Amino acid sequence: METEADPGKRLKVAIIGGGLVGSLSACYFAKRSQNVDLYEYREDIRASKHVRGRSINLSLSARGIRALKEVGLDDQLVNHHGIPMKGRMIHNLNGSQRPILYDPRSLQCIYSVSRRYLNEVLLTAIEKNFNVNLHFSHRLISANLQEGSMTFQLTDTNETVHKKADLIIGADGAFSTVRRHFMKQPMFNFSQTYIEHGYVELCMPPGQDGEFAMKPNYLHVWPRGNFMMIALPNQDRSWTITLFMPLSDFEALDSPTRLLKFFSQHFPDSIPLIGKHQLVTDFFSTKPSTLLSIKCSPYHVGGSALIIGDAAHAMVPFYGQGMNAGFEDCRLLDQLILKYEDMPVALKEFSAVRNRDAEAICDLAMYNYLEMRDLVNRRSFLLRKKVDNLLFWLLPNIWVPLYLSVTFTDIGYRECMENKFWQDKVIRQAVLALGVLATAMCAVGFFQWCKASFDVDAEVSNPVQTA
Structure with a gap:
């Protein structure tokens, strides 16, 4: 079913997944007067005491x-709720702390x-x-993506209902049901990678005075080489507090005594x-959660279906870009859609443009784990940070x-990565040039020293006779 985005036609859009990305996507389509x-x-999380999900807070x-x-919605969520974090606060093993600002200009x-x-x-x-x-x-439970037909099971009554839509948006997370139907399509590529590390979330209560027990305007990090702990206010x-480390290390902490040690x-x-x-x-109330990265392409099926957010590009959380990348998908x-006014063309372009950026941030997220748990303690990293x-x-x-x-910035993730490669090349060439210059200066100095020594020896061997 090819769907044209006729400005005068109201599309029937079905969004699968009522999490962060699905909800924001609904805002965008409804803003354009589509039927969503x-x-x-x-169940509705607003009426639930406990919510099943992943991490408690996000960046x-x-x-x-x-x-x-x-x-x-930016004012309510940023100025009236968000807690600003201006950098990382590194906790050393000896208890000392040192900040690393995100923006050197603050x-x-x-x-x-x-x-x-x-x-x-x-x-x-x-809703409002x-x-x-x-x-x-x-x-x-089932869908025909080309025809826009869907079958749902009501989890509270087990009743089955059938729905139709002009456009199906899959925003149903890393284990997306919509994506499983994409996998039945020819030429759809998919890969997932679990890393050997997992995580457990803990809680640090307020201090005795009811205030933050640590400096609040930082993301606190305890880097320990092969593992780390972070804390968000x-x-x-x-x-x-989130403890990240190899799953095998979690298994070894099988008693309160070993945990406290x-x-x-x-x-x-x-x-x-x-x-x-x-x-x-907190530690023994839950099992460690796993971490995976998902890459796939294309993100669309004709003009009738699309996957976004974690359904299209789930990533490990170490760059804090999973939610931000999903929100950027919506924008x-x-x-x-506004540019092309033709749904098949717009969705095809989204796949082409977004896939290369999504795969780039998936790779960068993997790298940033190494940086946060290990590199931030290395002199070479800190020196490079100062140069940057x-x-x-x-x-x-x-x-x-x-x-x-x-x-x-909103520079494409791929361009950000390529710019980093260019910067690394410039730094390497500058270091090489400085090395060559230093070598040349040493050679010139050595030559001058040798020449001076030769002249002195010559004067001693052949003294000038004066009358």
């Missing part, structure tokens, strides 16, 4: 903020936001302001802030460090 139905297999940065701004920051709060705001917005039909407890003055060795400053009882309770898709900051200060329109370009 959003289907979510979970919101420029790409995500710009996407929210397009639908008028002009830009990222924001710690609650996943649940963000999702609730989006759902309320599309955008007139989207919400369907909770609807699990997609919450609105209630608590901290969400491990923390005493590697994160001693965190124990009095978390509390031994809280630490043991870019909206731009392309100096060049950025001198040439802000030419030399933009990788993290700044990814986090604080």
Whole structure:
């Protein structure tokens, strides 16, 4: 079923997945006066005491903020909820701390936001302001993507219902049901990679005075080589702490005694802030979660179906770009539909343009784990950081460090990566040139010294006779 985006025709759009990306996508389509139905297999989280999901809080940065701004939700989520984080606060083994600012000019920051709060705001917005039909407890069990037909099972009654749409948007996460139907299509490529590391979330309560137990405007990091721990601030003055390390290491911590000994060795400053009882309770209340990266292409089927967000490009969380990239998907898709006014062309262009950027940020996220858990403690990394900051200060329109370009601009992720490769090449050539220059200067100095020594020897051997 080929669907044309006729400006005078209202499309029936079905969005599968009522999480962050699906909810924002609904805002965009409804903003363009399309008929939108959003289907979510979970119950309405606004009425739920406990929410099944992944991490508790997330990092919101420029790409995500710009996407929210397009639908008028940036002020509520950034200025009235987000907690600004201006850099990383590195916790050394001896208990000392040192900050590494994201922006050396201290002009830009990222924001710690609650996943649940963000999702609730989006759902309320599309219900009140955008007139989207919400369907909770609807699990997609089958679909014909070309025809736009879908079959759902109601999770509360087991009843089966059939729906139709002009356009199906799969925003149903890393284990997407919509993507499984894509895999039945010819020429669809798919790969997933699990890393050997997993994570467990812990909680650091507020201090005795009810305030933050650590400096709040930083993302706190405990880098320990092969593993690390991070902490993001919450609105209630608590901290969400995430321990990342090899799954085999988690298995070894099979008792409270071993857990406390491990923390005493590697994160001693965190124990009095978390509390031994809280630490043991949180750690053993859940199993470590796995981490995977997903790449696939194309993201569309004709003009009738598309996958976005984690359904198209799930990534490990170490660049804090999973949500931001998904939000950017929504904005870019909206731009392309308006530009081409032809759905098959717009979706094809989205696949072509977005795939190369999505795969780039998946790779960068893998790299950033190495940086956060290990490289931030190396002198070579810190020296390079200083060089990057100096060049950025001198040439802000030419030399933009990788993290700044990814986090604080909307430059394509692939271009950010290629710019980093160019910067590395410039640095290598500069170091080589300096090495050659230093060698040449040493050679000239050695030659001058040899010449001077020869002249002195000549004078001693042949003294000038004077009358």
